[in-house]
Amino acid sequence: MTIVVGHPTRTHDRAAISLGAMLARSLDTDLLVVSVVPAPWPTLVAGNVDKEYAAWSREAGAAAVTDAKRVLAEVAADLESRAVAVPGRSVPSALLEQAARVDAGLVVVGSAEDGAWDRVALGSTADHLLHAAHVPVAVAPRGFATHAVPRFARATCAFRADRASSDVLRRTTEICAAAGADVRIATFGVLGKTMYPPEVRGEQDVLDSFVEQSEAALRDAAVATGLRDVDHVVATGRDWAEAVGRLEWRHDDVLVLGSSPRGVLARVFVGSHASRIIRHSPVPVVVVPES
Amino acid sequence: MSVDAGAGPTLRQQLVRRKPIKALRGPHDGPDLKRSFGTFQLMMFGVGATVGTGIFFVLQEAVPDSGPAVIISFLVAGLGAGLSALCYAEVASAIPVSGSTYSYAYHALGELVAMVIAACVLLEYGVSSAAVAVGWSGYFNELLDNLFGFSLPDALSYSPIPYEDNTTGIINLPAVVLVMMCMVLLIRGASESARVNTVMVLIKLGVLLMFVVIGLTAWNGDHFDGFWDKGAAGISAAAATIFFSFIGLDAVSTAGEEVRDPQKALPRAIMGALAVVVTVYVLVAIAGLSAQPASEFSSPEQQDAGLAVILENVTGHQAWGTVLAAGAVISIFSVTLVTLYGQTRILFAIGRDGMLPEKFSSVNPRTLTPTFNTIVVAIVVALIGGFVPADYLWDTVSIGTLMAFIVVALGVLVLRRTQPDLERPFRVPLFPITPLLTIAVCIYILSGLAAVTWVIFGCWLLVVLAFYFLWGRRHAALNRGVVADTEVPES
Numbered sequence: 117m118t119i120v121v122g123h124p125t126r127t128h129d130r131a132a133i134s135l136g137a138m139l140a141r142s143l144d145t146d147l148l149v150v151s152v153v154p155a156p157w158p159t160l161v162a163g164n165v166d167k168e169y170a171a172w173s174r175e176a177g178a179a180a181v182t183d184a185k186r187v188l189a190e191v192a193a194d195l196e197s198r199a200v201a202v203p204g205r206s207v208p209s210a211l212l213e214q215a216a217r218v219d220a221g222l223v224v225v226g227s228a229e230d231g232a233w234d235r236v237a238l239g240s241t242a243d244h245l246l247h248a249a250h251v252p253v254a255v256a257p258r259g260f261a262t263h264a265v266p267r268f269a270r271a272t273c274a275f276r277a278d279r280a281s282s283d284v285l286r287r288t289t290e291i292c293a294a295a296g297a298d299v300r301i302a303t304f305g306v307l308g309k310t311m312y313p314p315e316v317r318g319e320q321d322v323l324d325s326f327v328e329q330s331e332a333a334l335r336d337a338a339v340a341t342g343l344r345d346v347d348h349v350v351a352t353g354r355d356w357a358e359a360v361g362r363l364e365w366r367h368d369d370v371l372v373l374g375s376s377p378r379g380v381l382a383r384v385f386v387g388s389h390a391s392r393i394i395r396h397s398p399v400p401v402v403v404v405p406e407s
Numbered sequence: 408m409s410v411d412a413g414a415g416p417t418l419r420q421q422l423v424r425r426k427p428i429k430a431l432r433g434p435h436d437g438p439d440l441k442r443s444f445g446t447f448q449l450m451m452f453g454v455g456a457t458v459g460t461g462i463f464f465v466l467q468e469a470v471p472d473s474g475p476a477v478i479i480s481f482l483v484a485g486l487g488a489g490l491s492a493l494c495y496a497e498v499a500s501a502i503p504v505s506g507s508t509y510s511y512a513y514h515a516l517g518e519l520v521a522m523v524i525a526a527c528v529l530l531e532y533g534v535s536s537a538a539v540a541v542g543w544s545g546y547f548n549e550l551l552d553n554l555f556g557f558s559l560p561d562a563l564s565y566s567p568i569p570y571e572d573n574t575t576g577i578i579n580l581p582a583v584v585l586v587m588m589c590m591v592l593l594i595r596g597a598s599e600s601a602r603v604n605t606v607m608v609l610i611k612l613g614v615l616l617m618f619v620v621i622g623l624t625a626w627n628g629d630h631f632d633g634f635w636d637k638g639a640a641g642i643s644a645a646a647a648t649i650f651f652s653f654i655g656l657d658a659v660s661t662a663g664e665e666v667r668d669p670q671k672a673l674p675r676a677i678m679g680a681l682a683v684v685v686t687v688y689v690l691v692a693i694a695g696l697s698a699q700p701a702s703e704f705s706s707p708e709q710q711d712a713g714l715a716v717i718l719e720n721v722t723g724h725q726a727w728g729t730v731l732a733a734g735a736v737i738s739i740f741s742v743t744l745v746t747l748y749g750q751t752r753i754l755f756a757i758g759r760d761g762m763l764p765e766k767f768s769s770v771n772p773r774t775l776t777p778t779f780n781t782i783v784v785a786i787v788v789a790l791i792g793g794f795v796p797a798d799y800l801w802d803t804v805s806i807g808t809l810m811a812f813i814v815v816a817l818g819v820l821v822l823r824r825t826q827p828d829l830e831r832p833f834r835v836p837l838f839p840i841t842p843l844l845t846i847a848v849c850i851y852i853l854s855g856l857a858a859v860t861w862v863i864f865g866c867w868l869l870v871v872l873a874f875y876f877l878w879g880r881r882h883a884a885l886n887r888g889v890v891a892d893t894e895v896p897e898s
């Protein structure tokens with residue numbers, strides 16, 4: 117199950133390749149670093165006026181491959197890896213094409229350039245991948261390369277009180293068992309805002325109920341998956357930043373979240389909590405599409 | 408869960424057992440509410456929660472009962488609401504929980520009283536959401552008509568149940584749609600922020616002030632002739648209906664936890680809010696009465712969007728009516744959202760206490776809101792709003808609220824006797840006169856309600872209590888090992 121890493125052509129962000137290397141080492145697999153360059157027009161253009169453009173595209177691709185190979189030599193010398201530049205109409209769709217071609221088990225990308233240091237920031241590529249990918253997508257926090265560790269030692273699996281998330285938990289547990297990592301289960305919740313004028317308050321009750329529900333569902337899931345000694349933490353707060361910040365995080369952590377493939381309608385009606393948790397994560401995030 | 412009735416508490420113990428305060432917060436103590444509100448902000452909450460629930464519709468209901476003496480009815484209803492708010496504030500401040508009247512009653516007065524209060528507040532919130540939605544529908548149609556020259560046909564804007572000689576239709580569609588829109592917002596977890604609340608207060612006060620100014624330009628003192636003609640019975644009947652428009656003043660009372668100096672700030676905020684609200688209401692009533700004779704308030708053209716129609720009649724222009732209708736449409740939308748929200752959270756609290764099926768307190772993990780609860784509430788409220796004329800609804804809301812307030816005032820008296828040492832950050836002034844006066848005023852207002860309202864209320868109370876005795880009592884969360892406070896703590 118090769119890991120496909122999206123490596124940007126213009127910047128020299130090492131975060132994605134560093135994260136790809138860490139995951140590949142833990143999961144005992146190889147890396148395919150893909151840089152996507154603009155595709156020339158498929159039809160012949162009169163007078164070959166786009167020749168210069170095609171040449172620039174090829175050069176940019178070659179430069180990106182050289183850059184990727186240099187980074188690979190530094191952070192993934194012990195791993196089997198390749199770097200390629202492929203033409204594509206958009207970065208996410210080209211990455212997904214490559215992932216399908218090599219039957220990848222995971223796609224890794226970096227954070228947006230304007231994101232905060234040490235936090236995950238979803239750029240347009242990552243955002244599109246999260247909505248469209250049928251394979252898990254990992255996103256590195258900005259500057260992840262500076263404290264990358266050889267292998268991850270613990271996966272924090274976000275757990276909601278529903279079946280889809282029990283499924284994600286089961287898969288995470290299996291993968292962590294193979295990778296020799298611990299599993300920590302976290303229930304994330306935020307306190308609803310006070311409705312003004314404040315006639316009736318019940319948001320604390322709602323949050324308490326959710327946590328209880330989640331604990332009950334977790335007991336069921338633990339019985340079903342044969343988990344023992346579950347390390348369960350509750351992360352609640354007035355907003356997502358506070359909730360995520362309430363947990364203890366280490367540099368060898370990854371955060372695993374389930375995300376449902378959302379239709380247009382669902383996106384309008386249901387705010388995506390997953391993407392809000394992701395935005396405040398100080399550790400790499402792996403988003404697993406729920407079946 | 409199996410309940411062994413034999414080993415459990417006796418019926419008497421069960422009816423008077425109180426929910427211990429420490430059982431309220433679970434091990435995952437969430438972020439605490441901050442003590443941050445000052446008197447003025449608190450007062451604005453009171454004004455914001457109160458103005459808008461009724462004043463846009465209530466004149467057309469109350470003036471036919473009382474004639475020009477409706478002004479006295481407003482003062483009486485205001486007095487009742489203000490006194491009740493003070494009593495409520497004492498109970499709310501003594502019991503450090505967040506919630507509604509129901510929660511306070513369960514902690515202070517026992518399970519049976521809590522269920523009675525629950526029946527009352529379900530009317531106060533659920534039925535008033537429906538009533539407000541119906542009122543919104545009238546202004547919405549008026550706005551459509553003024554702006555685009557068409558409005559929904561009668562069949563789609565009036566309920567099928569006749570009330571006197573009012574227009575009937577098949578369904579009040581705008582009311583149903585409004586409730587459904589609020590449902591979607593609540594499921595998404597939307598909430599009205601303090602800033603939006605302030606904007607809404609300004610919109611409401613702005614259009615009402617405009618109504619007053621324009622109404623007074625058409626001053627005709629003759630309209631106040633025969634001020635006392637309808638007598639005391641007319642005044643109390645109108646006050647009973649009007650009481651509905653003072654609901655929300657208790658928003659101030661429950662904020663005790665978040666106030667910096669409750670003993671000073673609470674009564675000031677309650678009195679301040681009351682003063683603003685009563686002034687606005689009385690001015691609106693005077694302006695309305697000065698602009699047209701009392702008999703015209705019951706004309707069919709004013710059945711809905713009453714204030715806007717008066718403005719149009721006074722000025723001969725649609726523009727002013729349009730502005731008022733637009734203000735009403737925007738601000739009543741937010742009132743509906745807030746009352747509907749209140750209803751869902753009260754049911755949630757009852758569900759948490761085990762007196763309703765667990766589904767009511769289950770939270771959708773995707774939205775982190777009680778989705779099932781919200782959908783049930785919205786459907787019931789939409790059905791009421793769509794098929795029952797508002798005229799039946801207002802009095803039902805008033806009776807529920809008045810009953811709840813009487814119980815709260817009794818609660819103040821009882822708690823002072825049974826738990827004299829309970830810490831009370833706020834104590835009602837002039838004890839025991841204030842709670843006794845509260846009860847007296849509320850009973851006087853209640854005396855104005857029609858027999859049919861009492862029958863509806865009695866039936867509803869029976870339904871709720873029957874459900875409690877047959878189901879809720881056996882499933883109460885207090886049965887599950889939590890030690891209830893059945894004894895009065897020794898002082």
